[in-house]
Amino acid sequence: MNPEKALMTDESDAPEMLVPSEPHPQTRIDVSAVAAMAGQRAATETVFECGDINVYYGDFLALRDVTLDIAAHEVTAFIGPSGCGKTTFLRCFNRMNDLIEGARVDGAIHYHGVNLYQDEVDPVEVRRRVGMVFQKPNPFPKSIYDNIAYGPRLAGVKRSALDDVVEGSLTRAALWDEVKDRLKTSAYGLSGGQQQRLCIARAIAVQPDVVLMDEPCSALDPIATGRIEELIAELKTEYTIIIVTHNMQQAARISDMTAFFSVQANERGHRTGELVEYAPTSLIFTNPDDPRTEAYITGRVG
Amino acid sequence: MPQDTSDLSVADLRTSARRRAWSAGARWAFALAALATVLVSALIIWTVASGAWTFISQVAWGSLTEIGWFPRRGLFDLSTLLVNSVQIAVIAMLVAVPSGFGAAIYLSEYAHPGVRKVMKPTLELLASVPSVVLGVFAISFITPSILSNFFSEINFFNKLAAGIAVGLLVIPLIASIAEDALRAVPVALREASSGLGARKVTTSVRVVLPAAMSGLMAAVIVGFSRAIGETMVVTIASGGGDTSLFNLSLFESGGTLTSAMAALGLGTDQVAGSTLAFQSLYFLGALLFAITLVLNMAGDVIVRRLQNRY
Numbered sequence: 001m002n003p004e005k006a007l008m009t010d011e012s013d014a015p016e017m018l019v020p021s022e023p024h025p026q027t028r029i030d031v032s033a034v035a036a037m038a039g040q041r042a043a044t045e046t047v048f049e050c051g052d053i054n055v056y057y058g059d060f061l062a063l064r065d066v067t068l069d070i071a072a073h074e075v076t077a078f079i080g081p082s083g084c085g086k087t088t089f090l091r092c093f094n095r096m097n098d099l100i101e102g103a104r105v106d107g108a109i110h111y112h113g114v115n116l117y118q119d120e121v122d123p124v125e126v127r128r129r130v131g132m133v134f135q136k137p138n139p140f141p142k143s144i145y146d147n148i149a150y151g152p153r154l155a156g157v158k159r160s161a162l163d164d165v166v167e168g169s170l171t172r173a174a175l176w177d178e179v180k181d182r183l184k185t186s187a188y189g190l191s192g193g194q195q196q197r198l199c200i201a202r203a204i205a206v207q208p209d210v211v212l213m214d215e216p217c218s219a220l221d222p223i224a225t226g227r228i229e230e231l232i233a234e235l236k237t238e239y240t241i242i243i244v245t246h247n248m249q250q251a252a253r254i255s256d257m258t259a260f261f262s263v264q265a266n267e268r269g270h271r272t273g274e275l276v277e278y279a280p281t282s283l284i285f286t287n288p289d290d291p292r293t294e295a296y297i298t299g300r301v302g
Numbered sequence: 303m304p305q306d307t308s309d310l311s312v313a314d315l316r317t318s319a320r321r322r323a324w325s326a327g328a329r330w331a332f333a334l335a336a337l338a339t340v341l342v343s344a345l346i347i348w349t350v351a352s353g354a355w356t357f358i359s360q361v362a363w364g365s366l367t368e369i370g371w372f373p374r375r376g377l378f379d380l381s382t383l384l385v386n387s388v389q390i391a392v393i394a395m396l397v398a399v400p401s402g403f404g405a406a407i408y409l410s411e412y413a414h415p416g417v418r419k420v421m422k423p424t425l426e427l428l429a430s431v432p433s434v435v436l437g438v439f440a441i442s443f444i445t446p447s448i449l450s451n452f453f454s455e456i457n458f459f460n461k462l463a464a465g466i467a468v469g470l471l472v473i474p475l476i477a478s479i480a481e482d483a484l485r486a487v488p489v490a491l492r493e494a495s496s497g498l499g500a501r502k503v504t505t506s507v508r509v510v511l512p513a514a515m516s517g518l519m520a521a522v523i524v525g526f527s528r529a530i531g532e533t534m535v536v537t538i539a540s541g542g543g544d545t546s547l548f549n550l551s552l553f554e555s556g557g558t559l560t561s562a563m564a565a566l567g568l569g570t571d572q573v574a575g576s577t578l579a580f581q582s583l584y585f586l587g588a589l590l591f592a593i594t595l596v597l598n599m600a601g602d603v604i605v606r607r608l609q610n611r612y
Contacts, residue, residue: 094497096496099492099493101415124499124500124501127497127499128498128499132493134490134497138488138494140494140495140509141512142512150495150498154499154500202494203498206499
């Protein structure tokens with residue numbers, strides 16, 4: 001298989017392009033590293049392979065030895081009690097932890113065969129492929145239109161094509177009908193649930209390969225949550241989705257795979273998270289392997 | 303052991319007369335201190351306003367548009383001083399806004415926390431350089447060592463050097479206010495931008511700066527007020543003295559509203575030609591006061607209009 005091809009979303013599987021004339025910006029990720037990896041890579045639809053990930057904040061180990069694979073076009077949920085490192089782990093997939101002073105990631109995450117944590121990799125290029133939706137809706141203090149157009153503009157999408165990108169993204173995020181008459185008004189005029197869908201639309205406007213979602217519904221009411229969940233179910237046909245959630249029912253409803261993380265405190269009170277169990281969602285909620293998983297999902301701890 | 307409350311009377315719960323008098327006295331002392339500041343402000347305004355009124359009611363209106371500012375000859379051309387003041391303040395802003403905003407962006411977006419911890423106080427220390435020192439710096443360094451290399455025709459006292467020196471004075475002020483405004487922008491917005499594949503410089507310019515716009519405007523307005531009110535640097539570096547001829551050249555000396563006031567306040571050993579000369583000091587004071595007041599009010603309106611709700 002052409003190693004360079006491995007860096008891109010496979011065209012045949014790619015979502016119907018929003019901007020036909022604009023190819024996805026080409027990667028500058030080191031090709032020789034890919035060549036080395038290409039031989040080992042199985043022909044499965046694996047997006048991420050994580051090996052022995054340890055994350056430190058300063059001297060303090062926040063997450064220990066996580067190894068798991070993420071499959072394409074599935075929803076993978078990370079669940080677990082507060083402080084178990086699930087958000088920390090999520091932020092490893094687009095190198096968002098680089099932004100946190102003192103954070104360090106040990107180990108390798110291979111994204112379509114390329115180790116994201118080698119020197120040559122520019123986190124900016126990674127984030128154009130691996131988008132993110134945050135816990136609290138965080139639209140820019142700009143118009144609805146400019147919020148969506150922000151990423152595509154950075155990627156060099158032509159002005160003439162922007163209108164289509166904005167409409168396409170908002171439509172996919174099930175927000176178009178609600179906002180089409182007020183695209184030029186401030187995004188802050190939207191409700192919380194609308195703002196979060198706007199943030200999802202903004203994330204998919206750059207045509208990512210993967211969308212990371214960090215508790216996207218935790219600030220929303222049940223109705224808004226329901227709409228986001230429906231949206232996630234639709235989006236997974238086009239994108240690979242990794243979602244962190246506090247809500248076990250949500251994980252059960254929307255995910256294909258579930259990873260349960262737990263947390264252990266050492267003698268000095270430092271809490272370190274670890275992966276307890278990773279299995280198909282149907283299995284983990286009906287027949288968990290680990291007693292800690294069972295205790296958590298049945299509500300006896302956490 | 304619980305208190306014995308069996309024979310509690312109102313006398314036990316009453317404060318002594320001395321303590322009550324002490325409390326009331328303290329209250330009045332504090333009120334008086336507060337009142338004193340109000341009183342002083344009122345006195346200043348009254349003095350300036352009444353002096354200015356004396357000038358306005360007696361001056362021949364024609365003498366307000368003349369060839370220059372020669373108060374002892376009865377020539378009170380306001381445009382001379384206004385133009386010089388504005389020219390110098392604008393030069394100062396051209397110097398201070400880019401470097402002040404640049405420093406603010408560096409401190410808020412790029413600097414390692416350790417660096418910021420040292421650099422911000424250092425920057426604010428620069429604000430405590432006495433303005434007279436900067437005035438001397440302008441005539442002893444800025445003009446002879448820098449400007450005269452580029453502009454051979456430049457006067458020893460000139461508005462350009464004065465403007466640059468005032469700009470240096472205003473940089474820390476603008477940088478400090480701007481940095482506070484930038485730091486107030488939530489991290490969530492920076493993360494949203496980074497998450498979309500924006501580089502740091504893009505995030506700073508396209509997200510953080512616009513989000514902090516009201517605070518940045520405030521920094522500019524405060525800086526401009528400071529620049530237009532600056533006296534000592536201008537008096538020394540621009541060589542305003544007590545007289546100046548109308549001119550637009552930045553290479554020439556020229557008095558400003560403030561330096562003309564300083565010169566009038568210092569007085570002169572020459573025989574006064576016009577009795578109105580001294581009164582014009584109050585008039586200029588009132589004018590300056592009005593300008594900064596209008597600036598601040600306009601600033602308030604702009605800041606409120608740009609107020610972000612992030």
